Amino acid sequence: MSLALLVQALPADQAADAPHTLSFLLVGAWVLLLAIFMGVELISKVPPTLHTPLMSGSNAISGITIVGALYCAGTGYPLLGQVMGFCAIAMAMINVVGGFLVTDRMLRMFGTKKPAPKTREPGS
Numbered sequence: 001m002s003l004a005l006l007v008q009a010l011p012a013d014q015a016a017d018a019p020h021t022l023s024f025l026l027v028g029a030w031v032l033l034l035a036i037f038m039g040v041e042l043i044s045k046v047p048p049t050l051h052t053p054l055m056s057g058s059n060a061i062s063g064i065t066i067v068g069a070l071y072c073a074g075t076g077y078p079l080l081g082q083v084m085g086f087c088a089i090a091m092a093m094i095n096v097v098g099g100f101l102v103t104d105r106m107l108r109m110f111g112t113k114k115p116a117p118k119t120r121e122p123g124s
Contacts, residue, residue, distance in 0.1 A: 059099040
């Protein structure tokens, strides 16, 4: 599909911004592909015993992702950029909440166990 066909498919008011919109999409697609590649390479090299502690530490990175996604969703990016920003906010929030739940569960596993309450036996 060529650039001319894509520009013709756009409404008249968006046709003037077509080169900017397409370059925005190309940069976004390139960043997405690099992020996928880097994520797969990094996660595949982590031993299973370190996976949960490292993932709980990545909640700070997801917080930075939320800030960037808020910027994309709230500024003058094209509609697709704003929709992608909203989706990024939703996914990063799920990641942060899930990370905190997993971290809490992991910390409870290694915490001290409370002794079971003593029950009275009948007749004693």
